[in-house]
Amino acid sequence: MRASIVAHGSTDFTVRDGPVQDTMMEAIRDLFKHNPGVRREEIDAVLVSTNDGSGYLSAILSEMCDLRPRIAHTVESLCSSGASALVSAVSYIESGLARSVLVIGGDRLRDAGRALDWDAARGGFKSPVFWASIFTRAYKRRFDVAAEELAAVPARNRQNARDNPHACSASDCTVKDVIKSRCVTDDLRLLDCSRPCTGASALLLNNGDTSERFESPVRVLGIGHRTASASAVRSRRFFRMETVAESASMAYASAGIGPSEVDVAEVHDAFSVCEPMAVEALGLAEVGCGAKLASEMLETGDKRVNPRGGILGSGHPPGATGVAQAVEIVAQLQSRAGRRQVQGARTGLIQNMSAAATSSSVVILGT
Amino acid sequence: MRASIVAHGSTDFTVRDGPVQDTMMEAIRDLFKHNPGVRREEIDAVLVSTNDGSGYLSAILSEMCDLRPRIAHTVESLCSSGASALVSAVSYIESGLARSVLVIGGDRLRDAGRALDWDAARGGFKSPVFWASIFTRAYKRRFDVAAEELAAVPARNRQNARDNPHACSASDCTVKDVIKSRCVTDDLRLLDCSRPCTGASALLLNNGDTSERFESPVRVLGIGHRTASASAVRSRRFFRMETVAESASMAYASAGIGPSEVDVAEVHDAFSVCEPMAVEALGLAEVGCGAKLASEMLETGDKRVNPRGGILGSGHPPGATGVAQAVEIVAQLQSRAGRRQVQGARTGLIQNMSAAATSSSVVILGT
Numbered sequence: 095m096r097a098s099i100v101a102h103g104s105t106d107f108t109v110r111d112g113p114v115q116d117t118m119m120e121a122i123r124d125l126f127k128h129n130p131g132v133r134r135e136e137i138d139a140v141l142v143s144t145n146d147g148s149g150y151l152s153a154i155l156s157e158m159c160d161l162r163p164r165i166a167h168t169v170e171s172l173c174s175s176g177a178s179a180l181v182s183a184v185s186y187i188e189s190g191l192a193r194s195v196l197v198i199g200g201d202r203l204r205d206a207g208r209a210l211d212w213d214a215a216r217g218g219f220k221s222p223v224f225w226a227s228i229f230t231r232a233y234k235r236r237f238d239v240a241a242e243e244l245a246a247v248p249a250r251n252r253q254n255a256r257d258n259p260h261a262c263s264a265s266d267c268t269v270k271d272v273i274k275s276r277c278v279t280d281d282l283r284l285l286d287c288s289r290p291c292t293g294a295s296a297l298l299l300n301n302g303d304t305s306e307r308f309e310s311p312v313r314v315l316g317i318g319h320r321t322a323s324a325s326a327v328r329s330r331r332f333f334r335m336e337t338v339a340e341s342a343s344m345a346y347a348s349a350g351i352g353p354s355e356v357d358v359a360e361v362h363d364a365f366s367v368c369e370p371m372a373v374e375a376l377g378l379a380e381v382g383c384g385a386k387l388a389s390e391m392l393e394t395g396d397k398r399v400n401p402r403g404g405i406l407g408s409g410h411p412p413g414a415t416g417v418a419q420a421v422e423i424v425a426q427l428q429s430r431a432g433r434r435q436v437q438g439a440r441t442g443l444i445q446n447m448s449a450a451a452t453s454s455s456v457v458i459l460g461t
Numbered sequence: 462m463r464a465s466i467v468a469h470g471s472t473d474f475t476v477r478d479g480p481v482q483d484t485m486m487e488a489i490r491d492l493f494k495h496n497p498g499v500r501r502e503e504i505d506a507v508l509v510s511t512n513d514g515s516g517y518l519s520a521i522l523s524e525m526c527d528l529r530p531r532i533a534h535t536v537e538s539l540c541s542s543g544a545s546a547l548v549s550a551v552s553y554i555e556s557g558l559a560r561s562v563l564v565i566g567g568d569r570l571r572d573a574g575r576a577l578d579w580d581a582a583r584g585g586f587k588s589p590v591f592w593a594s595i596f597t598r599a600y601k602r603r604f605d606v607a608a609e610e611l612a613a614v615p616a617r618n619r620q621n622a623r624d625n626p627h628a629c630s631a632s633d634c635t636v637k638d639v640i641k642s643r644c645v646t647d648d649l650r651l652l653d654c655s656r657p658c659t660g661a662s663a664l665l666l667n668n669g670d671t672s673e674r675f676e677s678p679v680r681v682l683g684i685g686h687r688t689a690s691a692s693a694v695r696s697r698r699f700f701r702m703e704t705v706a707e708s709a710s711m712a713y714a715s716a717g718i719g720p721s722e723v724d725v726a727e728v729h730d731a732f733s734v735c736e737p738m739a740v741e742a743l744g745l746a747e748v749g750c751g752a753k754l755a756s757e758m759l760e761t762g763d764k765r766v767n768p769r770g771g772i773l774g775s776g777h778p779p780g781a782t783g784v785a786q787a788v789e790i791v792a793q794l795q796s797r798a799g800r801r802q803v804q805g806a807r808t809g810l811i812q813n814m815s816a817a818a819t820s821s822s823v824v825i826l827g828t
Contacts, residue, residue: 140688147514150539153691153820164686164711166820167545171534172517178534181558182549188556191548191684317558319531321507324520344531453520453533 095315096301097187099459100308101129102421107262107293107409111203114146114294115154117411118200121294122159125196131307132298138192139165143179143199144413145172155198165192173364175199176416177446177455180297184314187301194301199417200294225326225450226365227281232332233367234281237382244385245272247366248285248406250392255403257433262291262409269392272366286366291409295417297424310428315441316349316458318342326450337454338375338445345443345456346377353377356458357439358397358426360419362447363404372445373399376456401426401434416446420457427461462682463668464554466826467675468496469788474629474660474776478570481513481661482521484778485567488661489526492563498674499665505559506532510546510566511780512539522565532559540731542566543783544813544822547664551681554668561668566784567661592693592817593732594648599699600734601648604749611752612639614733615652615773617759622770624800629658629776636759639733653733658776662785677795682808683716683825685709693817704821705742705812712810712823713744720744723825724806725764725793727786729814730771739812740766743823768793768801783813787824794828 103125105117126132140163142152152166165186169179176199183195233239249269255261267285275285305311318341346352353376361372370384378399379387391399402408402422405415423442425431440461447454470492472484493499507530509519519533532553536546543566550562600606616636622628634652642652672678685708713719720743728743730736737751745766746754758766769775769789772782790809792798807828814821 145516149512149537150691150815152538153688153815156688157690157692163688164708165545165548166686166688167536167538167542167549169534169536170516171519175534178532181532182534182552185549185552185556185558188558189552190555191552319533321520321523321530321533323524324517325524341531448517448520 095184095188097184097299097314098302098305098311099297099420099424100300100305100311101125101132101298102424103128103296104260104418104421105294106260107291107411109203109262109291111292114144114200114202115151117202117292117294118155118198119158121200121296122155122198125296125298129308134161136194136304137161137163137196139163139183139186139195141179141183141195141197142168143175143197143417144168145170145175145201145205171453172448173412174416174446174448174453174455175413177444177457180416180420180457181317181455183299184317187299193303195299197297197299197417198294199414201411201413202292203290222364223278223282223287226367227279228332229371230281230367233371236333239385241273242269243389244366245269246385246389246392247363247369248272250388251363251400251404251407254397254401255407258402258408261403261407263289263407264403282365288364288405288410291411293409293411293414295414295421297417297420312424312427312459312461314457315460316345318344318348318456319454321453323452324449326452335371335375335451335454337451338372338447341454341456342376345458349458351441355441356443358401358423358436358442359399359445360402360404360422361400361445363400363406364410369400369404376445397434397436401431401436416444419444419446423459427459462551462555464551464666464681465669465672465678466664466787466791467667467672467678468492468499468665469791470495470663471627471785471788472661473627474658474778476570476629476658478659481511481567481569484569484659484661485522485565486525488565488567488663489522492663492665496675501528503561503671504528504530504563506530506550506553506562508546508550508562508564509535510542510564510784511535512537512542512568512572538820539815540779541783541813541815541820541822542780544811544824547783547787547824548684548822550666551684554666560670562666564664564666564784565661566781568778568780569659570657589731590645590649590654593734594646595699596738597648597734600738603700606752608640609636610756611733612636613756613759614730614736614752615639617755618730618767618771618774621764621768622774625769625775628770628774630656630774631770649732655731655772655777658778660776660778660781662781662788664784664787679791679794679826679828681824682827683712685711685715685823688820690819691816693819702738702742702818702821704818705739705814708821708823709743712825716825718808718825722808723810725768725790725803725809726766726812727769727771727789728767728812730767730773731777736767736771743812764801764803768798768803783811786811786813790826794826
């Protein structure tokens with residue numbers, strides 16, 4: 095593939111609410127400010143990733159930034175809108191329909207974490223915490239995982255987030271703090287849940303022709319997706335994420351690499367149990383050993399999974415998340431991740447999903 | 462380009478309101494029913510075009526249709542969402558990320574024709590009728606166009622719609638009826654305005670590899686777009702549509718043809734004045750002569766512009782419109798348009814736009 099990510103920008107992730115346009119503009123301004131190589135007239139497409147529901151945002155932002163793109167539209171796929179917009183940007187570049195694409199993902203507190211309104215068959219059990227509870231119970235039972243092991247995930251990710259200046263949920267949180275936090279359901283505690291928030295991230299992709307104007311472009315090596323259903327209750331095995339495994343194997347095949355070559359990964363830890371299930375489906379841990387890996391990484395300070403703090407540590411503006419994951423991996427592969435840096439990282443991936451892993455996207459990036 | 466449109470489906474366009482999922486499912490069922498060559502497992506992407514604002518529709522529809530696509534997301538760009546989704550589908554195919562893409566465009570009465578909420582600087586003048594009024598006054602003054610000439614557009618399109626079994630606004634409406642209809646603004650009468658409604662249309666595209674299973678595939682020959690701004694008041698000349706001219710010249714260049722080779726066109730006549738301005742920008746009429754062309758076509762029964770009745774005759778569910786335009790041109794090029802048929806049509810185009818032509822898309826199709 096020709097597509098490269100050549101620039102990125104971000105806002106703080108925060109619990110302050112405000113118009114989504116303002117937050118998105120802040121991310122774009124951050125991108126422009128740090129990348130003097132950007133030429134506005136080369137940006138052929140502006141793609142917005144959001145769950146905000148307000149219309150014509152891509153044209154509004156283009157006008158506000160003095161851009162005159164050809165293609166401009168919003169991409170929405172719930173919590174994986176960001177990865178979907180990134181992949182759409184890659185497709186515009188690979189097809190030759192665009193030379194350079196600006197992707198902006200963002201949401202505001204008000205819109206984040208909405209109930210799964212379409213799944214009314216579940217009555218009052220529509221909130222995402224309910225599928226996360228089912229997953230947690232099934233996973234712990236199947237693999238005989240102790241509460242302390244699983245609690246390493248949110249403790250570690252919140253600690254990792256202390257080195258992420260944009261994070262919303264950074265803290266010194268320990269395994270004990272997680273276990274002592276208040277019950278949200280029979281299977282989940284408050285610190286097992288990520289926090290809806292306001293925030294935006296931006297990426298600029300191009301076709302490689304003008305990459306010499308940018309420092310350390312990062313290439314898109316592989317892409318995989320799967321959409322299985324919209325409703326969690328269609329899944330038969332709640333202890334593994336089939337769509338993640340399918341999208342991972344597709345992405346590895348298209349990149350021509352295997353899991354052992356992945357140096358750093360941002361995975362979709364909207365709830366604690368999601369991280370071990372994801373790293374297992376991605377082949378980064380043995381099946382049933384994902385929580386143990388988190389415990390080990392917590393102990394040794396290993397940053398290779400969710401170095402920015404994942405969603406648990408960074409917060410979750412759903413339209414921004416997939417884009418923010420890619421921003422982190424790009425920074426890692428450019429060796430610009432500061433105290434979060436995984437030394438010598440040359441290949442990384444993001445895994446972004448929606449609604450109980452009913453759909454998943456994996457994008458592999460490399461230098 | 463390799464991308465072809467191999468199948469299509471539609472619902473009636475109606476003033477009955479109802480959940481957007483139901484309407485979209487009806488269009489998909491219509492597509493599946495008439496195209497036994499469709500194999501669900503080959504559909505790699507499901508793109509939804511809508512202004513409905515409800516989340517995860519592409520996954521919901523995939524589940525309802527028993528599809529397991531890779532890529533699934535919504536595309537939104539106000540009234541040109543449909544053309545944007547079609548072009549996104551083409552880009553997924555040309556890039557090799559998908560072999561076959563299902564595009565479903567739809568909206569419900571409740572969501573159609575919403576005010577331009579972002580343009581609050583205009584106070585109470587936010588409804589689309591106000592930019593249409595400005596355009597109408599400027600166009601009539603600049604080119605010395607009589608009310609009777611311009612009234613030929615809605616009269617003809619409503620008459621054309623009588624041969625479109627799905628149309629919402631078909632009637633025997635005459636030029637006199639238009640001129641006698643009640644004033645909506647100083648410059649617009651009721652019959653100058655299209656009607657928000659409920660409706661959906663669907664298209665199946667593929668990469669040409671399995672086209673032998675489909676009757677008369679239609680090829681995508683050229684694509685052009687321009688997004689200039691979000692607000693009509695940024696334009697300096699209200700009597701011509703710059704974005705339409707730019708997207709047309711891009712589309713002609715990529716197809717390697719000129720306007721004289723276009724046999725049939727669906728253009729975005731949300732209001733009467735839009736049709737002459739569009740046909741002029743597309744090079745299908747001399748500048749200032751678009752309304753005269755409508756008068757002549759009304760007199761002679763010439764169907765080459767808006768044979769399905771355009772938006773004025775068909776109704777305007779904004780998410781469906783661009784897709785419905787393409788459905789009509791495909792039917793024309795397949796010689797299956799019944800009494801609407803333009804004899805011998807081999808090349809056609811659609812022109813879809815948003816919000817006072819602040820953005821525009823042109824797609825050229827051919828046999």
